[in-house]
Amino acid sequence: MDASSCVRGAAHLADRVLGALRGSGCVGLAEFVDSCADATSGLGAVRLVGADVFLPHTVLDRPLSTGDAEVVAASMEVFPPVVAPATPEQRVMAWCDWTTARALARLSGDEPVAAPADPADVLGPAEDWARWSVRVAQLSSLAHPGAAGPVVDAVLAQPLALCRGVVRTVLRRDFGTATRLARWVGLLHAAGTPLPIDPGLLIEHVDLRVGAEPRRVLDLAVARHLVEATA
Amino acid sequence: MTAVARLAHTVTSGALGYLHANRQFGAFEDEVNSDLNDPDGVYKPLCELALAASLVLRDGVTGTAEQQAARELLDFTWGQLRRGDLLYERQLRHPVLTDPLEVYSHHARSGYHHPALARTIDVGAAEDSMTEVLPNRRMAVANAHRVVGVPRDDDFEAMLRQTWLGRTPQPWVVDWYTAYHMTHAAFHITDWGGRPADMPADVAAYLETWLPVWFDVWAEAGQWDLVGELLIVSACLPEPRFVESEWELFAGLQHAEGFVPRDAEPVDDDPRLIYQNHQHTAVVAAIAGTVALSRLLGGGG
Numbered sequence: 001m002d003a004s005s006c007v008r009g010a011a012h013l014a015d016r017v018l019g020a021l022r023g024s025g026c027v028g029l030a031e032f033v034d035s036c037a038d039a040t041s042g043l044g045a046v047r048l049v050g051a052d053v054f055l056p057h058t059v060l061d062r063p064l065s066t067g068d069a070e071v072v073a074a075s076m077e078v079f080p081p082v083v084a085p086a087t088p089e090q091r092v093m094a095w096c097d098w099t100t101a102r103a104l105a106r107l108s109g110d111e112p113v114a115a116p117a118d119p120a121d122v123l124g125p126a127e128d129w130a131r132w133s134v135r136v137a138q139l140s141s142l143a144h145p146g147a148a149g150p151v152v153d154a155v156l157a158q159p160l161a162l163c164r165g166v167v168r169t170v171l172r173r174d175f176g177t178a179t180r181l182a183r184w185v186g187l188l189h190a191a192g193t194p195l196p197i198d199p200g201l202l203i204e205h206v207d208l209r210v211g212a213e214p215r216r217v218l219d220l221a222v223a224r225h226l227v228e229a230t231a
Numbered sequence: 232m233t234a235v236a237r238l239a240h241t242v243t244s245g246a247l248g249y250l251h252a253n254r255q256f257g258a259f260e261d262e263v264n265s266d267l268n269d270p271d272g273v274y275k276p277l278c279e280l281a282l283a284a285s286l287v288l289r290d291g292v293t294g295t296a297e298q299q300a301a302r303e304l305l306d307f308t309w310g311q312l313r314r315g316d317l318l319y320e321r322q323l324r325h326p327v328l329t330d331p332l333e334v335y336s337h338h339a340r341s342g343y344h345h346p347a348l349a350r351t352i353d354v355g356a357a358e359d360s361m362t363e364v365l366p367n368r369r370m371a372v373a374n375a376h377r378v379v380g381v382p383r384d385d386d387f388e389a390m391l392r393q394t395w396l397g398r399t400p401q402p403w404v405v406d407w408y409t410a411y412h413m414t415h416a417a418f419h420i421t422d423w424g425g426r427p428a429d430m431p432a433d434v435a436a437y438l439e440t441w442l443p444v445w446f447d448v449w450a451e452a453g454q455w456d457l458v459g460e461l462l463i464v465s466a467c468l469p470e471p472r473f474v475e476s477e478w479e480l481f482a483g484l485q486h487a488e489g490f491v492p493r494d495a496e497p498v499d500d501d502p503r504l505i506y507q508n509h510q511h512t513a514v515v516a517a518i519a520g521t522v523a524l525s526r527l528l529g530g531g532g
Contacts (some may be wrong), residue, residue, distance in 0.1 A: 129443070130447055137352070160440065163440075164440075164441075164443060164444045166401045167403050167441065167444045168444050168447060168448060169447045170403040171403055172448060173443075173449075196402075196437075196440050197401060197402065201401055202401070202403075205401070205403065205404075
């Protein structure tokens with residue numbers, strides 16, 4: 001197993017999630033891992049896609065199969081969650097891991113898991129909106145229909161910092177980061193927060209330019225769902 | 232605020248001193264006639280010099296040395312323009328051109344008058360003699376008429392609504408050129424910060440929201456000239472916007488001679504080339520400093 005095979009696997013898996021979101025049925029995590037050259041890199045891909053593997057359940061309310069839940073649980077065992085984050089990157093991973101673990105617990109009926117510490121530790125001050133929004137983008141798997149929790153509350157409270165951040169990424173032609181932030185913009189719109197930009201036009205503008213990388217297309221599909229559900 | 236005031240004073244004082252000390256680089260080399268084969272060569276920089284100096288005199292917030300330098304710069308530009316005769320001949324020969332009026336406005340604001348040119352401008356205004364221009368340029372002409380005191384029925388807000396800024400587009404649909412257009416719409420609706428209340432509230436709110444992003448993006452790209460223009464826009468808002476870190480960045484770019492480089496490219500050693508390449512940004516710096524200082528001291532309301 002190497003890192004690049006995990007990343008390639010994550011792209012394939014994101015494509016399967018996207019297909020499921022568009023109505024092709026279920027993601028079929030066990031089938032996906034079986035299709036990988038080795039199971040470990042398959043589980044690594046599952047970890048990379050993170051809580052987004054549950055999008056068909058959170059967005060379309062599809063039931064989670066026992067097999068899928070077992071694959072996610074196995075991926076957490078092979079690649080254990082970050083428990084004592086020390087660096088900014090680890091703090092981001094800790095929140096992403098918590099989101100995955102929490103979704104797994106909720107869908108499989110297990111005990112809820114404790115959230116990492118104060119979201120301000122991972123996000124930093126919103127006054128420094130350029131840096132803050134980069135962290136928010138890294139936490140995009142937390143932004144989905146029905147999302148809740150301390151980070152979600154913290155981002156919901158900062159529409160101006162978020163919109164400045166996404167406009168900055170579009171102007172810098174960093175459309176990958178823009179798709180991640182578009183999910184948060186969609187979430188704020190869905191929550192009824194007034195925004196100084198048009199979320200639908202943001203999604204269309206980025207969609208025209210971001211290319212076909214499955215994880216970014218998936219981000220935009222989530223953003224679009226959030227915006228259209230409240231249109 | 233005192234930190235910004237100090238930085239603004241340093242910036243404008245240094246830039247004005249540079250423009251004053253090096254003004255001979257901006258002189259016409261040959262006998263020029265009113266046709267100006269290369270209007271962007273010497274003529275346009277000369278006009279920008281007059282604009283900066285006229286605003287320093289209008290605001291009157293800098294020290295005696297700066298006021299003296301501004302007066303001498305206008306004496307210089309007025310002299311180069313043959314005490315207005317060049318503008319007069321150009322306006323007479325080319326009635327639809329707007330630059331003689333615009334350049335005259337900087338001088339007329341500062342007490343330099345040319346009665347025959349003024350009469351030519353009056354008649355031209357009554358005839359609606361004006362070439363077709365971009366919406367933000369149309370506002371420049373309207374502001375020049377306003378400054379010179381020519382009665383017109385210009386509707387500034389309607390004109391603003393024809394510009395990029397006046398339509399308050401999605402803030403990412405802007406490029407380098409469009410950003411300059413945006414800054415100039417803000418300059419002309421407020422007469423360079425002299426009438427900040429004339430900026431409509433929705434446009435002011437739009438600028439307050441997005442100026443930090445545009446500043447960040449063009450500062451990262453090292454576009455110092457545009458960054459300076461954004462500082463002027465910030466100072467033109469009904470509630471002026473002063474961000475110490477932005478002023479520190481801009482002031483930190485200023486060379487010991489007083490000029491601010493136009494971008495992040497290496498600066499030439501040859502004083503004539505320095506003037507040629509960076510004179511415009513020195514003009515921007517001088518204007519940014521005087522307008523900011525004036526607003527900090529309560530002017531423009």
